Amino acid sequence: MDQSGIANYIPILIIFLLAIIFASAAIVLSRLAGRNRPTSVKLMPYECGVEPVGAARERQSVKFYLVAMIFLLFDIEAVFLIPWAVVFPGVLRDPSLRHLRFIFYGEMMLFMVVLFVGLFYVWRKGVLEWNR
Amino acid sequence: MDTSSLGISYHAILPELITATAAIAIMVGDAVARKISRRTAGLLALAGCAGAAVAVFSLWGETGPAFYGGMIINDPLRLSFAIVFLAVSTLTVLISIRWIEDEGLPAGEYFALLMFATTGMLLMASANDLVMIFLGLEITSISTYVLCGYRRQDIRSNESAVKYFILGSFSTAFLLYGIALIYGACYISGAHPAATTNLQLIRERIADGALFSPRMLMAGAAMMIVGFGFKVATAPFHIWSPDVYQGAPTPVTAFLSTGSKAAAFASFSRVFILTFAAASVMGSPELRELQSAWTGVLAVMAILTMTIGNLVAIVQTNIKRMLAYSSIAHAGYALMGIVARDWQAVAFYMIGYAVINIGAFAVIEAIARRGDIRTSLSDYSGIGFRSLGLASVLSLFLLSLAGIPATAGFVGKLLVFKSAWGAGFHMLVVIAVINSAVSWYYYLRVIVLMFFSEPAAEFNPPSLTKSLGVALVIMAIATFYLGLLPGRALALLENAKNQATMIVAK
Numbered sequence: 001m002d003q004s005g006i007a008n009y010i011p012i013l014i015i016f017l018l019a020i021i022f023a024s025a026a027i028v029l030s031r032l033a034g035r036n037r038p039t040s041v042k043l044m045p046y047e048c049g050v051e052p053v054g055a056a057r058e059r060q061s062v063k064f065y066l067v068a069m070i071f072l073l074f075d076i077e078a079v080f081l082i083p084w085a086v087v088f089p090g091v092l093r094d095p096s097l098r099h100l101r102f103i104f105y106g107e108m109m110l111f112m113v114v115l116f117v118g119l120f121y122v123w124r125k126g127v128l129e130w131n132r
Numbered sequence: 133m134d135t136s137s138l139g140i141s142y143h144a145i146l147p148e149l150i151t152a153t154a155a156i157a158i159m160v161g162d163a164v165a166r167k168i169s170r171r172t173a174g175l176l177a178l179a180g181c182a183g184a185a186v187a188v189f190s191l192w193g194e195t196g197p198a199f200y201g202g203m204i205i206n207d208p209l210r211l212s213f214a215i216v217f218l219a220v221s222t223l224t225v226l227i228s229i230r231w232i233e234d235e236g237l238p239a240g241e242y243f244a245l246l247m248f249a250t251t252g253m254l255l256m257a258s259a260n261d262l263v264m265i266f267l268g269l270e271i272t273s274i275s276t277y278v279l280c281g282y283r284r285q286d287i288r289s290n291e292s293a294v295k296y297f298i299l300g301s302f303s304t305a306f307l308l309y310g311i312a313l314i315y316g317a318c319y320i321s322g323a324h325p326a327a328t329t330n331l332q333l334i335r336e337r338i339a340d341g342a343l344f345s346p347r348m349l350m351a352g353a354a355m356m357i358v359g360f361g362f363k364v365a366t367a368p369f370h371i372w373s374p375d376v377y378q379g380a381p382t383p384v385t386a387f388l389s390t391g392s393k394a395a396a397f398a399s400f401s402r403v404f405i406l407t408f409a410a411a412s413v414m415g416s417p418e419l420r421e422l423q424s425a426w427t428g429v430l431a432v433m434a435i436l437t438m439t440i441g442n443l444v445a446i447v448q449t450n451i452k453r454m455l456a457y458s459s460i461a462h463a464g465y466a467l468m469g470i471v472a473r474d475w476q477a478v479a480f481y482m483i484g485y486a487v488i489n490i491g492a493f494a495v496i497e498a499i500a501r502r503g504d505i506r507t508s509l510s511d512y513s514g515i516g517f518r519s520l521g522l523a524s525v526l527s528l529f530l531l532s533l534a535g536i537p538a539t540a541g542f543v544g545k546l547l548v549f550k551s552a553w554g555a556g557f558h559m560l561v562v563i564a565v566i567n568s569a570v571s572w573y574y575y576l577r578v579i580v581l582m583f584f585s586e587p588a589a590e591f592n593p594p595s596l597t598k599s600l601g602v603a604l605v606i607m608a609i610a611t612f613y614l615g616l617l618p619g620r621a622l623a624l625l626e627n628a629k630n631q632a633t634m635i636v637a638k
Binding site: 100103114117120121123124125 | 138140156159160162163164166
């Protein structure tokens with residue numbers, strides 16, 4: 001198979017096309033088939049439940065940012081586990097790599113330990129206690 | 133997949149492992165004890181630096197093929213710069229053990245971040261892959277962004293952190309864009325891997341002249357010059373550094389102006405001297421053109437950097453800001469080493485500069501007191517005879533920064549000037565010497581202020597703490613040692629040079 005050809009990117013193009021078709025179909029079909037009875041509340045732009053009009057500068061508790069940051073960190077690091085989990089059975093099966101299985105396993109465990117040190121640190125520092 | 137090509141070797145990354153372990157140990161200790169004592173945290177950090185130094189010496193001379201699939205290399209450049217970083221970290225720990233208590237700041241996070249930054253710097257020197265350089269740079273930068281804003285209640289510290297963060301991310305984007313372009317430029321159809329970020333492969337492909345697009349490589353190199361230029365604070369990209377250095381807590385400024393600068397110079401040398409320059413010696417005329425293009429750009433940048441740094445330093449009234457501009461000027465001198473393709477001179481320059489600059493900032497820290505209050509130049513008038521010890525070591529460090537013979541600063545300058553002259557950049561050397569003369573003015577002004585002017589304000593001589601005193605003595609001795617007996621260090625570097633040329637020739 002050609003390793004470098006542009007042909008490899010055709011699936012991505014198809015996904016793009018499907019996305020465009022789906023999005024435009026949803027808009028067009030709901031316009032054609034749906035009933036249209038607007039009220040003032042319905043016409044408000046939806047923004048995750050936040051009041052869309054008002055002062056731009058609004059104070060929010062720093063706790064939200066802390067939780068969001070910790071969530072992001074651990075989320076991204078957990079995503080890192082998935083490719084490892086996909087590759088690892090191959091390491092066990094491949095006779096030329098089998099003798100490295102403990103290194104492959106140990107490295108990931110080390111990564112997890114570091115991750116848990118982080119969690120432990122965050123917990124002991126009281127970030128997880130909301131009412132503080 | 134060939135297993136031997138994985139090159140897993142824990143010995144090869146032992147220095148990085150030790151500093152990272154020290155950082156994690158400090159974090160765990162801080163979490164278990166709720167608040168780790170500054171002494172424990174500081175000792176753990178010192179132990180980490182010492183352990184890493186032992187690991188570096190155990191790796192000395194063991195140059196070989198790259199490790200971890202070509203990600204890590206153990207060569208003289210890595211080892212020489214690793215010593216610089218570990219010296220910087222050790223001295224920074226020593227000058228901040230007492231400071232952190234006086235300021236009432238949490239010690240655990242501070243020393244952990246310092247150790248993580250050290251890990252990143254070590255990785256920047258040992259990286260043999262553009263992606264690894266990027267990773268090391270990010271580890272260093274993110275830790276130092278936080279350290280800049282460590283005095284949370286102080287608005288200047290906050291300003292420093294925000295500015296450093298925004299401009300640092302901006303420059304990182306440039307660097308990453310450069311990496312992407314170089315990755316694409318080294319594309320060879322049908323080769324395995326088709327395109328590469330591995331520096332050894334990039335060097336081979338440039339030398340073979342089998343590039344997808346030399347112009348793309350040139351654009352990538354230009355982007356990388358911008359990225360590294362930001363990190364070492366060279367002239368058109370220096371605007372962030374005075375504000376950041378002035379606002380950051382003084383020990384952090386000492387660390388930033390020496391450690392992360394040296395780390396950026398290490399990667400700079402690795403990419404531009406050991407990869408591009410080494411490749412184009414063998415390459416086609418097209419590539420020699422690339423070579424002369426970036427050399428010219430860097431020479432102009434060096435001139436701009438030292439001239440702007442020195443001229444603007446003259447009009448400063450705050451000593452931290454003055455030393456920030458002086459630090460820009462010194463980046464200009466060190467850049468001459470890159471222009472002349474002599475990384476040994478840069479490494480020696482950085483170790484000498486690290487010792488004297490951290491020394492100067494240590495004295496400033498002692499005089500500034502809690503909250504960095506006394507940092508204006510007028511606070512220094514007439515303190516010379518009231519606090520003779522501090523004033524004399526500060527004078528020593530300032531004279532060394534100016535480049536007085538018999539000190540580390542002189543030998544460093546001599547080396548970069550010599551190699552630039554030898555490489556045929558005569559004009560550059562002349563301008564650098566004139567600049568050096570200009571810099572005498574503002575360094576000497578502080579000394580004159582301290583010893584020969586009337587005391588303007590109330591001044592109580594600060595009491596010197598044990599760790600700060602030890603650090604000052606070490607740095608004063610090192611200044612003279614590197615200035616009077618540089619032979620040993622130079623022999624090590626010369627030895628390293630021969631090894632490096634052997635590796636390139638292979």
